[in-house]
Amino acid sequence: MFNKGDQVSVLDEDVNGVVVSVKDKQVTIETTDGFVMTYFVNELLKINKSSNLMDSIERINIGDIAKEKETPKPRSFVKERKDKREIPAPEFDLHIEKLVPNKRGMSNYDILTLQTETAKRHIEFAIKNRIPKIVFIHGVGEGILKSELDFLLGRYDNVVFQDGNYQKYGQGATEVYFKQNTK
Secondary structure (H helix, E strand, O other): OOOOOOEEEEOOOOOEEEEEEEEOOEEEEEEOOOOEEEEEHHHEEEOOOOOOHHHHHHOOOHHHHHHHHOOOOOOOOOOOOOOOOOOOOOEEEOOHHHHOOOOOOOOHHHHHHHHHHHHHHHHHHHHHOOOOEEEEEOOOOOOHHHHHHHHHHHOOOOEEEEEOOHHHHOOOEEEEEEOOOOO
16 A cells, blocks of 8 residues: 555644655654654555546545445344244232231231242242242342342242342342243
């Protein structure tokens, strides 16, 4: 692209000069002030001696300009693909307001016992009916119900649990998976 004796200008600096040597991607120039400097090919611009407009236009690649003008396609967010026949996992809300019409007169111990017994009943039902996954909604709170639920789930064999989908439930849910015996 550059030959010895070509007039060049440095792109990011106010420096002009003549090409002294070209080696791979590096070009050594002698500036108009008499200094010898080395630049990469992409840092230099060849100065045409002729003022012919057609020479300048021929160097422009229209394909590159068209690519620059193309509007970038908006990125699509990857959504979980679900099979239409797939049945969504049953969700069980363990908030006390959802379990009893009135919690008046119940101590914290009574409330926690009712919530864990309800969770145990749903776990037993899912195991018995070979339901592969259920979701318990326990809320964030102080984490007492979540820790009780974790302790309860830890007592079962072939049960794996993790925090629920954050986009859907936030931090207030636990997904429970039941490993099925193939016997």
